[in-house]
Amino acid sequence: MHPVVPNPETLSAVTCWSCLKEIDKAAHFCAHCTKLQPPADSDYFSFFGLQRRLNIDLKSLEQEFYRLSRKLHPDVYARATEHEQQWSTQKSSLLNDAYRTLRDPIARTEYLLELEGVKLEEQSRSATDEARAQGKEKQQVVPPDLLEEVFELNMQLEEMRMSKKLGERDEQVAKDLEAAKVRFEQTLAGSNTDLQKLWQEWDQVIAGGADAADPQRIAVRDKMVALLNRRSYVRNLVRDVNEALTADV
Amino acid sequence: MAYSNKVIDHYNNPRNVGTLDKGSNDVGTGLVGAPECGDVMRLQIRVNPDTQVIEEAKFKTFGCGSAIASSSLATEWVKGKTVNEALTIKNTDIVKELSLPPVKIHCSVLAEDAIRAAIGDWKKKHAGSEAAAEPVQAKA
Numbered sequence: 164m165h166p167v168v169p170n171p172e173t174l175s176a177v178t179c180w181s182c183l184k185e186i187d188k189a190a191h192f193c194a195h196c197t198k199l200q201p202p203a204d205s206d207y208f209s210f211f212g213l214q215r216r217l218n219i220d221l222k223s224l225e226q227e228f229y230r231l232s233r234k235l236h237p238d239v240y241a242r243a244t245e246h247e248q249q250w251s252t253q254k255s256s257l258l259n260d261a262y263r264t265l266r267d268p269i270a271r272t273e274y275l276l277e278l279e280g281v282k283l284e285e286q287s288r289s290a291t292d293e294a295r296a297q298g299k300e301k302q303q304v305v306p307p308d309l310l311e312e313v314f315e316l317n318m319q320l321e322e323m324r325m326s327k328k329l330g331e332r333d334e335q336v337a338k339d340l341e342a343a344k345v346r347f348e349q350t351l352a353g354s355n356t357d358l359q360k361l362w363q364e365w366d367q368v369i370a371g372g373a374d375a376a377d378p379q380r381i382a383v384r385d386k387m388v389a390l391l392n393r394r395s396y397v398r399n400l401v402r403d404v405n406e407a408l409t410a411d412v
Numbered sequence: 413m414a415y416s417n418k419v420i421d422h423y424n425n426p427r428n429v430g431t432l433d434k435g436s437n438d439v440g441t442g443l444v445g446a447p448e449c450g451d452v453m454r455l456q457i458r459v460n461p462d463t464q465v466i467e468e469a470k471f472k473t474f475g476c477g478s479a480i481a482s483s484s485l486a487t488e489w490v491k492g493k494t495v496n497e498a499l500t501i502k503n504t505d506i507v508k509e510l511s512l513p514p515v516k517i518h519c520s521v522l523a524e525d526a527i528r529a530a531i532g533d534w535k536k537k538h539a540g541s542e543a544a545a546e547p548v549q550a551k552a
Contacts, residue, residue: 300532301525
């Protein structure tokens with residue numbers, strides 16, 4: 164097993180419910196009597212004993228997932244106490260959610276941002292409330308020219324769907340969409356590269372021991388939010404264009 | 413989650429879908445987006461320069477049923493109102509009218525943003541010409 168970096172935030176000790184010896188708060192099993200421990204109030208990162216870093220070794224994450232799956236499996240606790248049965252069910256389901264989230268780069272980033280207090284919808288809503296109170300226009304979170312392009316492309320997509328319904332295929336529109344698709348796939352690939360750079364920045368800030376209020380930590384966080392915001396439009400577009408292009412006339 | 417009847421009605425029979433001349437001095441255009449879901453909404457208004465009443469409103473939305481219904485409703489509501497009256501429309505009014513569930517509240521926020529953006533665009537055009545014609549009429 165890849166050595167796991169202990170997360171200092173979860174290292175304060177508790178006692179094992181069975182043997183009453185002192186154990187690590189985040190431990191799934193007692194280090195002394197090996198008994199299963201109740202679910203700790205943990206996030207997906209600390210469930211795997213990881214720090215909140217974004218570069219994750221997927222190979223060792225997978226290995227740890229399989230190891231824990233076997234050890235936490237409810238079948239193992241079929242004859243254990245009722246509370247142990249319950250814990251194993253709870254932990255198994257948490258394990259699946261945590262693994263599914265952490266292994267996907269975008270889901271992992273979104274999850275981390277959520278842990279870092281980012282609430283996109285709430286922020287958007289309060290920005291609207293503020294705009295109303297001040298009689299001002301709300302600042303859009305994505306650049307206007309991207310919105311413009313997304314809107315135009317959606318119009319073209321709609322046109323293409325309409326002509327398809329009539330049994331026609333507009334070659335010019337199809338060509339335009341094909342070109343747009345290539346362009347947006349490049350944008351998407353570019354945003355993935357940019358995101359990885361931000362992961363690097365983030366991990367460095369965390370490695371430097373920055374706490375939640377650290378301005379640098381917040382700055383990197385907000386850069387990731389902006390990037391994911393732009394990305395969600397482009398991702399939807401690529402999906403819709405693909406749908407429109409692959410469906411046969 | 414099931415859509416309310418009002419949402420379904422607006423979705424099946426959207427009011428005021430279309431385009432107004434973006435270049436016209438009396439037209440304000442708002443183009444807004446919700447990054448949570450990737451929806452985009454364009455709302456346009458045509459304002460009577462003398463009365464400041466919104467005489468026409470058009471929208472085009474690419475998004476879910478609730479986003480379409482919210483913008484459709486928004487065009488209905490702004491029509492006949494003065495610009496300042498239209499600015500008092502709140503997203504929560506739209507939520508109430510359409511019985512939007514919590515996960516769709518951002519659609520109503522988007523519609524309010526669109527109204528505000530359209531009026532803002534119109535004011536920008538208008539303020540310029542008005543300031544040139546009657547620089548004294550600067551009311552807060």
